[in-house]
Amino acid sequence: MDVQSTDKKQRILDATLELIAENGLHATPVSQISKRSRVSAGTIYHYFPSKEAIINHLYLDLKKEMADAAFQGYDIKAPYQERFFLMWQNSLNYQLSKPTKLSFIEQCSISPLISEEAKEAGKRYHAPLAGFITEGCESGHLKKMDPRLILSLIHGTIIGTAKLQLSGLLDITDEHRVGAAQACWDGLKAE
Amino acid sequence: MDVQSTDKKQRILDATLELIAENGLHATPVSQISKRSRVSAGTIYHYFPSKEAIINHLYLDLKKEMADAAFQGYDIKAPYQERFFLMWQNSLNYQLSKPTKLSFIEQCSISPLISEEAKEAGKRYHAPLAGFITEGCESGHLKKMDPRLILSLIHGTIIGTAKLQLSGLLDITDEHRVGAAQACWDGLKAE
Amino acid sequence: MDVQSTDKKQRILDATLELIAENGLHATPVSQISKRSRVSAGTIYHYFPSKEAIINHLYLDLKKEMADAAFQGYDIKAPYQERFFLMWQNSLNYQLSKPTKLSFIEQCSISPLISEEAKEAGKRYHAPLAGFITEGCESGHLKKMDPRLILSLIHGTIIGTAKLQLSGLLDITDEHRVGAAQACWDGLKAE
Amino acid sequence: MDVQSTDKKQRILDATLELIAENGLHATPVSQISKRSRVSAGTIYHYFPSKEAIINHLYLDLKKEMADAAFQGYDIKAPYQERFFLMWQNSLNYQLSKPTKLSFIEQCSISPLISEEAKEAGKRYHAPLAGFITEGCESGHLKKMDPRLILSLIHGTIIGTAKLQLSGLLDITDEHRVGAAQACWDGLKAE
DNA sequence: TATGAATGAGGTTTCATTCAT
DNA sequence: CATGAATGAAACCTCATTCAT
Numbered sequence A, B, C, D: 001m002d003v004q005s006t007d008k009k010q011r012i013l014d015a016t017l018e019l020i021a022e023n024g025l026h027a028t029p030v031s032q033i034s035k036r037s038r039v040s041a042g043t044i045y046h047y048f049p050s051k052e053a054i055i056n057h058l059y060l061d062l063k064k065e066m067a068d069a070a071f072q073g074y075d076i077k078a079p080y081q082e083r084f085f086l087m088w089q090n091s092l093n094y095q096l097s098k099p100t101k102l103s104f105i106e107q108c109s110i111s112p113l114i115s116e117e118a119k120e121a122g123k124r125y126h127a128p129l130a131g132f133i134t135e136g137c138e139s140g141h142l143k144k145m146d147p148r149l150i151l152s153l154i155h156g157t158i159i160g161t162a163k164l165q166l167s168g169l170l171d172i173t174d175e176h177r178v179g180a181a182q183a184c185w186d187g188l189k190a191e
Numbered sequence E: 001t002a003t004g005a006a007t008g009a010g011g012t013t014t015c016a017t018t019c020a021t
Numbered sequence F: 001c002a003t004g005a006a007t008g009a010a011a012c013c014t015c016a017t018t019c020a021t
Helices: A003-023 A030-037 A041-047 A051-070 A080-097 A099-108 A116-124 A127-138 A147-166 A174-188 B003-023 B030-037 B041-047 B051-070 B080-097 B099-108 B116-124 B127-138 B147-166 B174-188 C003-023 C030-037 C041-047 C051-070 C080-097 C099-108 C116-124 C127-138 C147-166 C174-188 D003-023 D030-037 D041-047 D051-070 D080-097 D099-108 D116-124 D127-138 D147-166 D174-188
Strands: none
Touching: A003 A030, A003 A041, A003 A051, A003 A099, A030 A041, A030 A051, A051 A080, A051 A099, A051 A116, A051 A127, A080 A099, A080 A127, A080 A147, A080 A174, A099 A147, A127 A147, A147 A174, A147 B147, A147 B174, A174 B147, A174 B174, B003 B030, B003 B041, B003 B051, B003 B099, B030 B041, B030 B051, B051 B080, B051 B099, B051 B116, B051 B127, B080 B099, B080 B127, B080 B147, B080 B174, B099 B147, B127 B147, B147 B174, C003 C030, C003 C041, C003 C051, C003 C099, C030 C041, C030 C051, C051 C080, C051 C099, C051 C116, C051 C127, C080 C099, C080 C127, C080 C147, C080 C174, C099 C147, C127 C147, C147 C174, C147 D147, C147 D174, C174 D147, C174 D174, D003 D030, D003 D041, D003 D051, D003 D099, D030 D041, D030 D051, D051 D080, D051 D099, D051 D116, D051 D127, D080 D099, D080 D127, D080 D147, D080 D174, D099 D147, D127 D147, D147 D174
8 A cells, every 4th residue: 555545544534533523423424524535435435345444443543542642651660650640641631632532432432333343452452551550459559459440440530631621611731630640649549 | 291292202212312322323213213112203203303302302311310310318417528429329320220321421422413502501410519529629628629620530430430331341349339439539538 | 154163264274375475385384374373283174174175275265356356346337448447457456465365376376286176166257357358359449359368468467567566676656557557458459 | 517417417407397397396306306307316416405406496597598588589670669579479489388487487486495596696687678678668669667567567468378378278379479469569669 | 546426225304184082 | 173192104315335437
């Protein structure tokens, strides 16, 4: 696949992401994706077998991107708490800087449009994060709870904070970021 | 509106909720709502002006129900922490016992299908909860953070926990409930 | 049929006339007729077997009314030309004073909604007018042309003048009325 | 737009015209237009944004065609009366040879289906005709009446004559044509 | 590879009419 | 007689997908 091709495929994905974030999963016909991406309807079907496939592809791309974002600047030798804060902030920053992506993921993650296969693959991207939590539990930095529950609680606080900004209810300042991360840590750290 | 009528209206709402939880906001045509509710398509439009109206109605109903559920057994004279745990558990129990409702709300809360008007009205149901948080901040039981941020963090932990069960990743036991609630409290209580 | 009944029947006819004049033959559902007439949908079907029947009834009513209107103040002993002007003016005045009726008739007279039977019956109301024209031809007051053609030409000038006002293009003053009637007479009188 | 496309668009317009003339503005569903034109329902919406748009387009097409037809063989150097007769006959011939078009226009000209915009545009096609009338008034060939009224009277006699044939009441012969045109001229010429 | 006209199944909604009350 | 909730056929229109060019 040459540059031209990669470009078109990406434009299709970008347009789909934007439109679904703007207008919703429903209300995003292929014809609009075609217009926004400047790729003809026929060509879209050259790159993807169906509309559903575009969405599943996008879903996986984003899942991977989100997982990767968390580890930006990660230093395995840093103290556990420091790494915890880094990853929490990384994740929140990602969500805040790409609101369309949060909107898309939230709409799709429940929808049956996403195949079980894609959901399964999406979970695999969580493995490093899950490992980080397990490490914390075992090393005594985190409470003795099921790591999956801890991960969900962390994720919940990040999404909760990001949605607050997304919904326009509160502008998330640096002070809010630090406070929220601290609250999350205070709740999960072993006493 | 007599009993018969109320019944039909409710059947329409129930069927819509179930179908959207099962199949997604998209992929729930009126024809299916008609079949599932055993109310003819024409009659559906006798009770609601549009499909959108059904969904908005449902959204508001659920928002109210969720807000009310939180206050079940609320005793204003109980200690603050006790009330905090009660409401956290109430909310989680609600989400766990009505997984279709969580699925529906999560799909809709971002979707442009929900009118700004309905979103606004939905927020009003949060007022008592918001008041409870503000009280905690002012009385020194909770950290000095923006009450809206605190509320979002609490909500995030509840939804995060509930989704964990909904996705089949972990069966939430009583022990998990207590642990998660405790973590939430530990993170937000004034030290 | 008592007064109450007559009243309801008339209200149905009046509402139908108004609505069709306002919104067109299409775009006038029975539900609106019901609302405007303050007669329930079910009751409408007590008075008329179908929507089509209402329209046919209305059509015949108006045809008769128009024919009658032409002869208002008719004096058989008056000179022919005087009677000609009277009837021309009567007819124009009728159309100008009841624009909804002109609008209705123009929309229906071609439509296949009007049964052949009703059209036939409508024509019978023209008999006196046709007789008046025939008389003029035979007495040498009018040109020696087919009376049906003469009647159509007269009718055409009246409708043409009335529509001019109806369309808002020109406000028909007394001077215009007289001028148009004179032109019609000048065109048809035997030289 | 290639020949194929033009062809389809025209077939849609032709089918719509025929069906409305036959069955009325109401009672002409898109499904029938699709069948008669041998263009799938979906494709119809590729060429026109709505059914209303088809009808408005048709309306304007016909208005232009009618206006153009009047001037067929027009010779500016011919005497006024000769030009008057030419245009009157041209217009009548047009209406008689295209009865579906007359039926369509008569049904639409009042209907609210035709947008104000289209009505306005339709009127512009009358400008040359209006100019011809004004010229006659100013040159002393026609009576000193409002040119708009004169035009309406002429139009009324043409439509009246054409409808006579359309309704099957009288077969319009050449003799009738000449007689009617003469009557119209006699009525409007300056004495 | 790329296009976009074409398709027809299926979406939402309307409506004339009926019937239990 | 009167009502209006109920119906389901059919209206208008959209959309994922295909295919001739």
